[in-house]
Amino acid sequence: MFAVLSRARKALRTAAVVASAGLVAACGAPMMSDLGGGGAGSGGPQIDPKQPVRVALLVPRSDSGAGTIARDLENAARLAIADLDGVNIDLAVYDTAGSPATAASAAQRAVDEGAKIILGPLRGEVAVEASKVVADEGVNVLSFSNNPSIAGGNLFVLGPTFVNTADRLMGYGRRQGLDSVAVLYSEDVPGQFGRSAIQQAAANNGIDVATTQPYPLSIDGVTSAAQNMGNVVSESGADAVFITTDATNAAMPILLQVMPENGVDPAQTQYIGLTRWDVKPELFGYPGAEGAWFTLPNQSMQQNFSSRFSAAYGTSPHPLAGLAFDGIAAVGALVKRGRSDALTGRALTQSAGFQGTGGVFRLKSDGTNERGLAVATVRNNQMVILDPAPSSFSGAGF
The missing domain is CATH 3.40.50.2300 (Response regulator)
Known part of the structure; x- marks a missing residue:
């Protein structure tokens, strides 16, 4: 554990700034409690489809x-x-x-x-x-x-929205018998967005949010929260811990190492991630990652786009x-x-x-939008697709 904390300490000094900037760069507006604005209009300009x-x-x-x-x-x-x-x-x-x-x-x-x-x-x-x-x-x-x-x-x-991701995971979880979750989130803008999205998705899928646990973006705050989650899960009766933290955040290795060491056994409690853990495959070696759930887009289609973009412009596309x-x-x-x-x-x-x-x-x-997502897990340090991304909106996965 001490090696994990040592590696994370420097990165966490700026984690609050980086995490907020990552979401706000795409967002930049005040949060709303229901994570949705007003209804979209049905109108729009007329076009001549035969002309440019x-x-x-x-x-x-x-x-x-x-x-x-x-x-x-x-x-x-x-x-x-x-x-x-x-x-x-x-x-x-x-x-x-x-x-x-x-x-x-x-x-x-x-x-x-x-x-x-x-x-x-x-x-x-x-x-x-x-x-x-x-x-x-x-x-x-x-x-x-x-x-x-x-x-x-x-x-x-x-x-891609947190609500869409959370809803996909909650829907999958419900079909696997998931009844209640504990939400672990950072005390910053992305963390609060994530918590609200999970609460909304839980309500949509008939899953109880047993408790929500915030943590400050500091080495002591992350460690303390991770050490306490065993008691939180035991007292709340939650079947799963839903983590909002971005996979690239320095807090993630601490959470995935320290929680299993303090009573949140991945064999008994389902770990769920709101962000794509495959972007940081180094996480797969931590005990909390084994068997965890997270989502990702249709990989064959995404790889096809990336290959075509690289061939056309000589560089990989921005995410x-x-x-x-x-x-x-x-x-x-x-x-x-x-x-x-x-x-x-x-x-x-x-x-x-x-x-x-x-x-x-x-x-x-x-x-807002809805995107077809696959549900993936980690087995023996390798990503495995549990439920493929749907190819249409009429099949499973929605």
Whole structure:
């Protein structure tokens, strides 16, 4: 245990800042208790599907901290356009500079110049301002944010949400006989979002949240919480411990080492992760990882996108680049149907959804999204798929 604590100590000094920044970069708006905004509108501009359809892409090109992702989002969008058969998309790219005011101006200019739908911006608070200025013209905005609290009206979020992940895991858990969970979360923005998402998903699936346990992002705070979880699980009667912490966070090795040493036996209590543990395979060697559940997208489709992107542009795509591909794929699929109302809110939220870089996804009437996810576990330090990602919204996994 002491080796684990020593390695984690330095990283945890900045963990609070890094963890918050990681989520806020995509979110950037106040949390709402129900993790959802108002309902999305059903309207939108009319198009002529026989003519080129102008799509605006708003990315932070001149933001010094986001140049790489801006480039990759644009490249992914162009890669998706090249895939379209019989659909002519006229892509117009606008720089937001990562600024709400600049994004609002860019969104208005895009619509004035003929854009029928907007992809982006990246950050939640930037997307909010962009959507406001074009709402009265009925133009829908498919932002790259993962913050469900900004969604609604003409603003949709394409980013994977904690609610979607938690719901997939809770649904799977319920089918395995899971009755109650203890939630272990960090006292920061991502941790609070995660806790709320798990509580909502538990309610959706008839699972009891026996207790929620916060911990401060400090070496002592993480260690103390991990040491105490054995008592918490015993007293609450929880069947599982649901951990919100990101796999790359320095707290994770401590939790996965110290909890099993203090009475949270993975053979008796199910460990569940809200984030993708496969991005940090070093975690698989810790005792708490054995048999744990977490989700991931359709791996064959994601690898196919990554390979094609690398072949086209000579570099691996940013993890969020696929969202721009997904947005274009959705627009292209709808325009191909040949209807003038292809880009209205009603069309965007059609129940069958779309095929994206990580599998099937659909936009919901509240402006959030639902994505098909696989449930995976760890066996003998190797990832194993327990329940494959669904290929449509009519089968298992939803």
